[in-house]
Amino acid sequence: MTIRTEPRRVARPLAPGREVTDALVVAPSQTTAGRARGVAPLRREGPEKLTGEAKYADDLVFPGAWYGATIRSTEAHARLLALDRDDGFDWSAVVLVTAADIPGDNVVSLISDDQPVLVPVGGEIQHHAEPLALLAAADRATLRAASHAIRPRTERLVPVFDPLASEHVFAHYEIGAGDVERGFAEAELVLEGTYRVGHQEQLYIENNAMIAVPRDDGGVTVHGSLQCPYYVHKALKRSLRLSDAQARVVQAETGGGFGGKEEYPSILAIHAALLARRCGRRVRMIYDRHEDIAATTKRHPAVVTHRTGIRRDGTLVAQDIDVVMDGGAYCTLTPVVLSRGALHAGGPYRCPNVRIRARATRTNTPPNGAFRGFGAPQTQFAAETHLNRVAETLDLSPLEIRRRNVYRPGDQTPTGQRLRESVAGEEVLERAAEAAEFERLRERTRRARVARGAAGPGATPLATAHDRTATGIGLALAWHGAGFTGSGEVKLASVVSLELTPAGAIRILTASTEMGQGTKTIFPQLVADALGVPYEAVEIAPQDTAFVPDSGPTVASRTAMVVGGLLLQAAARLRGRVEEATGGAFAETYPAWAAVNGPVRIDQRFEPYPGVHFDDETYRGDAYPAYGWAACVATVEVDLDTGEVSVLDVVAADDVGRVIHPVLAEGQVEGGTLQAVGYATIEEMKLEDGRYLNDRLATYLIPTALDAPRITSILVEAPFSGAPHGAKGVGELPMDVGAPAVVAAIHDAVGVWIHDLPATPERILAALGVTARPEEPGREGTAPAVRAATDAADTAREVREPIRAGTDPRPEARTDPLPLRGPQPEGEPDWPSEDDR
Amino acid sequence: MNVRMLVNGAPVEIDVPGMRRLLDVLREDLGLTGTKEGCGEGECGACSVILDGQVVDACLVPVSQADGSTVRTVEGLAPTPGGGAGDRRLDELQQAFLETGGAQCGICTPGMLMAARAYLDAGGGPDEAAIREAIAGNLCRCTGYTKIVEAIARAAAGGAA
Numbered sequence: 001m002t003i004r005t006e007p008r009r010v011a012r013p014l015a016p017g018r019e020v021t022d023a024l025v026v027a028p029s030q031t032t033a034g035r036a037r038g039v040a041p042l043r044r045e046g047p048e049k050l051t052g053e054a055k056y057a058d059d060l061v062f063p064g065a066w067y068g069a070t071i072r073s074t075e076a077h078a079r080l081l082a083l084d085r086d087d088g089f090d091w092s093a094v095v096l097v098t099a100a101d102i103p104g105d106n107v108v109s110l111i112s113d114d115q116p117v118l119v120p121v122g123g124e125i126q127h128h129a130e131p132l133a134l135l136a137a138a139d140r141a142t143l144r145a146a147s148h149a150i151r152p153r154t155e156r157l158v159p160v161f162d163p164l165a166s167e168h169v170f171a172h173y174e175i176g177a178g179d180v181e182r183g184f185a186e187a188e189l190v191l192e193g194t195y196r197v198g199h200q201e202q203l204y205i206e207n208n209a210m211i212a213v214p215r216d217d218g219g220v221t222v223h224g225s226l227q228c229p230y231y232v233h234k235a236l237k238r239s240l241r242l243s244d245a246q247a248r249v250v251q252a253e254t255g256g257g258f259g260g261k262e263e264y265p266s267i268l269a270i271h272a273a274l275l276a277r278r279c280g281r282r283v284r285m286i287y288d289r290h291e292d293i294a295a296t297t298k299r300h301p302a303v304v305t306h307r308t309g310i311r312r313d314g315t316l317v318a319q320d321i322d323v324v325m326d327g328g329a330y331c332t333l334t335p336v337v338l339s340r341g342a343l344h345a346g347g348p349y350r351c352p353n354v355r356i357r358a359r360a361t362r363t364n365t366p367p368n369g370a371f372r373g374f375g376a377p378q379t380q381f382a383a384e385t386h387l388n389r390v391a392e393t394l395d396l397s398p399l400e401i402r403r404r405n406v407y408r409p410g411d412q413t414p415t416g417q418r419l420r421e422s423v424a425g426e427e428v429l430e431r432a433a434e435a436a437e438f439e440r441l442r443e444r445t446r447r448a449r450v451a452r453g454a455a456g457p458g459a460t461p462l463a464t465a466h467d468r469t470a471t472g473i474g475l476a477l478a479w480h481g482a483g484f485t486g487s488g489e490v491k492l493a494s495v496v497s498l499e500l501t502p503a504g505a506i507r508i509l510t511a512s513t514e515m516g517q518g519t520k521t522i523f524p525q526l527v528a529d530a531l532g533v534p535y536e537a538v539e540i541a542p543q544d545t546a547f548v549p550d551s552g553p554t555v556a557s558r559t560a561m562v563v564g565g566l567l568l569q570a571a572a573r574l575r576g577r578v579e580e581a582t583g584g585a586f587a588e589t590y591p592a593w594a595a596v597n598g599p600v601r602i603d604q605r606f607e608p609y610p611g612v613h614f615d616d617e618t619y620r621g622d623a624y625p626a627y628g629w630a631a632c633v634a635t636v637e638v639d640l641d642t643g644e645v646s647v648l649d650v651v652a653a654d655d656v657g658r659v660i661h662p663v664l665a666e667g668q669v670e671g672g673t674l675q676a677v678g679y680a681t682i683e684e685m686k687l688e689d690g691r692y693l694n695d696r697l698a699t700y701l702i703p704t705a706l707d708a709p710r711i712t713s714i715l716v717e718a719p720f721s722g723a724p725h726g727a728k729g730v731g732e733l734p735m736d737v738g739a740p741a742v743v744a745a746i747h748d749a750v751g752v753w754i755h756d757l758p759a760t761p762e763r764i765l766a767a768l769g770v771t772a773r774p775e776e777p778g779r780e781g782t783a784p785a786v787r788a789a790t791d792a793a794d795t796a797r798e799v800r801e802p803i804r805a806g807t808d809p810r811p812e813a814r815t816d817p818l819p820l821r822g823p824q825p826e827g828e829p830d831w832p833s834e835d836d837r
Numbered sequence: 838m839n840v841r842m843l844v845n846g847a848p849v850e851i852d853v854p855g856m857r858r859l860l861d862v863l864r865e866d867l868g869l870t871g872t873k874e875g876c877g878e879g880e881c882g883a884c885s886v887i888l889d890g891q892v893v894d895a896c897l898v899p900v901s902q903a904d905g906s907t908v909r910t911v912e913g914l915a916p917t918p919g920g921g922a923g924d925r926r927l928d929e930l931q932q933a934f935l936e937t938g939g940a941q942c943g944i945c946t947p948g949m950l951m952a953a954r955a956y957l958d959a960g961g962g963p964d965e966a967a968i969r970e971a972i973a974g975n976l977c978r979c980t981g982y983t984k985i986v987e988a989i990a991r992a993a994a995g996g997a998a
Contacts, residue, residue, distance in 0.1 A: 043935065043940065050946060059870035663984075667980055698880050706969050
């Protein structure tokens with residue numbers, strides 16, 4: 001595929017498998033023909049992955065390597081008094097590392113220095129499964145025996161599990177525009193609601209894994225499964241007191257990350273390195289699934305409360321939004337997750353009066369961290385579900401209310417950012433709705449619902465004589481800031497390099513990792529296109545800190561946009577230099593020129609996008625250089641006896657700025673959509689005393705091929721002029737819209753709103769009044785007595801926190817529309833009325 | 838115990854504890870690391886291999902049960918397994934995965950390929966529902982399964998699509 005480097009001004013859809021055309025949809029039944037395009041290059045590392053030759057961390061053989069293990073806490077909050085060793089065990093066969101053995105700082109940190117590498121004796125254990133000590137042995141059996149021969153002695157402390165009650169605040173933000181109180185005074189209707197989401201596990205199929213190899217210079221080389229080589233590099237240097245050269249980080253083939261390998265590999269690398277140093281041998285630390293789920297980061301649980309003022313015609317006039325995220329026991333990336341969540345909390349809608357207050361607090365649960373979407377899926381689930389309830393109250397179509405409020409070019413966001421270009425919310429909305437035949441199918445499901453509702457007095461949507469299932473269709477729309485938030489990219493100042501060797505090899509050097517999304521394919525594709533050479537002529541160097549510069553972490557959907565953009569700039573410089581010298585086309589002249597003048601290395605450093613400014617102190621300005629836009633229409637079937645949901649079909653329209661590789665871009669949309677479907681329907685961590693109860697793959701379920709809907713992806717291109725190729729990134733977009741679309745479809749099927757994710761059969765049956773209400777997501781399973789005390793605490797807290805006044809988050813509180821003025825809207829919904837709890 | 842197997846067409850005789858997992862024998866004793874471990878309890882299917890024509894999770898099979906059996910792993914799919922640089926060959930199923938984008942991070946891919954190969958060898962066709970059923974024991978977190986189903990359907994249709 002040709003990469004156009006001249007951004008077009010008007011968004012035009014690019015249909016999968018076709019030329020640019022208005023015929024957008026590939027029929028979902030077309031599974032055999034026409035979906036794969038021969039034009040784009042094939043995945044660069046694909047053959048190795050398909051033959052089993054690709055080497056993931058656990059596949060790497062290091063003769064003589066010992067095995068490492070972690071001794072973890074079994075309490076959520078305690079003081080570590082001692083590590084008692086069984087005298088009967090032969091300790092000469094193993095090495096033990098405690099906090100006292102850490103040569104550098106006992107800290108692993110991205111933002112705040114609060115998390116220890118190992119809890120020291122005398123220190124506080126802050127969460128279940130926290131690392132206390134490390135062991136290594138020559139064989140697994142000895143290692144296992146040693147693990148059982150060491151017992152932490154602790155003194156239990158009172159844990160905090162409720163993020164609403166926690167007084168330790170990691171971060172808080174207030175974002176505002178206009179005058180919210182005046183907005184509510186002008187509103188004809190005010191609607192309130194509280195929405196809750198729980199933890200979600202990234203569940204990459206390859207567990208976290210790291211192997212440390214001692215170096216002759218006293219340093220250490222680690223080989224591991226990771227997203228961000230330079231995060232690991234920095235962490236190793238600090239805790240082991242190493243120089244830049246003494247710490248070397250090599251990415252092994254990585255079996256999925258999704259944010260889960262953004263930060264956690266740093267502590268794992270330190271652990272492996274400490275053991276390797278101590279025993280003077282190579283040490284393998286390969287987590288099994290149980291340890292990986294029990295100990296590593298999850299998506300942040302959140303409680304989001306909306307109070308929205310609307311005019312009768314559906315125009316938003318006021319949004320008052322309160323976001324509380326549960327950070328877990330340590331700060332990790334929580335402030336930036338919260339920031340992104342808060343900045344996206346209003347959804348992609350124009351509103352003159354907005355107040356968004358967000359805080360993240362500490363609880364004695366394992367730390368939460370990055371997961372695809374990074375705070376935005378949580379807040380946009382709430383925003384979209386709430387907007388659908390607004391539409392229902394006004395008897396407006398979900399499509400129509402979005403048409404009336406979606407951002408258009410020239411609109412201003414709550415941070416005062418003027419959306420000048422690359423604004424495609426309307427486009428993706430219309431494309432998805434049209435392709436899914438949203439209004440037509442919605443009318444059909446409405447009729448079916450009315451027919452079921454007419455079954456007679458006392459009939460519930462479930463109590464019907466004939467139907468065993470009900471079908472529903474739902475819509476959601478979202479925006480997603482491209483790249484780092486605020487001034488993040490400016491601070492990162494990423495560097496990429498492009499090399500031309502005397503032998504004529506063109507080599508890309510970046511720290512951007514391949515974890516399935518296609519980095520190793522699109523980078524050579526972009527550079528080859530910019531240089532006018534074949535794809536095969538461009539090599540990509542391994543992600544090894546000994547060779548590649550720090551091009552920043554592989555996160556935030558920034559790789560294609562930011563790092564890809566830098567490579568295009570570097571390629572343009574290289575091409576210019578050669579062509580200036582030779583007077584001929586680069587492709588024709590570079591081999592001979594390089595033989596005489598090589599090697600040449602072009603370093604390209606990130607420069608701020610022109611006209612993009614953000615003030616981190618005031619939270620005013622351009623929160624992101626550009627936004628991607630996503631719409632999703634989901635069709636579900638709800639079993640009327642059991643409340644089980646099958647998601648049958650999803651149509652996703654995503655504006656990615658510019659499609660670089662259609663197959664890979666579709667792959668991102670499809671994969672992200674299914675993760676969102678899992679988030680919406682089945683994925684839930686249960687906690688007891690701060691411990692994840694379902695910390696195995698047998699109990700934490702993700703969708704199988706049979707659970708997966710047919711997914712149709714429509715790629716829309718509204719280029720961003722700040723990037724030379726116009727790309728904005730794709731990875732996180734689909735994660736924002738899937739869950740609210742599914743929940744809207746469930747409502748369309750059975751007439752109840754599910755406020756808490758996931759929408760399990762238990763929650764659906766409870767909403768229908770059939771069974772008792774289950775636990776809130778992300779919270780402790782608590783005994784009735786404790787629950788009563790918690791409720792009392794909730795009430796007390798409301799007095800202290802004015803924002804919660806009138807938005808009682810307790811289960812029994814109604815959050816029905818509160819008409820402030822004017823008559824009730826005419827044309828009541830014609831499906832059975834329900835208590836929306 | 839002394840275990841004899843035919844692994845990817847090659848006779849293997851190995852002296853190992855009978856309860857050693859087939860997965861560990863393949864990965865550690867025979868160096869066939871293409872077969873992956875995702876959960877160790879038979880939930881994810883990353884360790885799927887074909888044992889006497891049946892797809893099994895190699896993490897759940899004690900090697901004593903594989904004694905006298907034929908085992909096929911991802912390394913045994915291509916006509917010239919592990920072919921040298923520049924001469925790597927893929928079978929039509931692997932080629933279909935490559936072309937449709939059925940492999941992303943690649944960690945589920947070997948197991949997925951083995952489940953698909955067993956389905957095709959049993960005469961499975963390009964029917965979407967049947968393909969989804971055939972790979973229901975293999976979890977993928979990257980693709981949403983869309984392109985995996987396409988790839989298997991394409992291979993089932995003779996790669997002509």
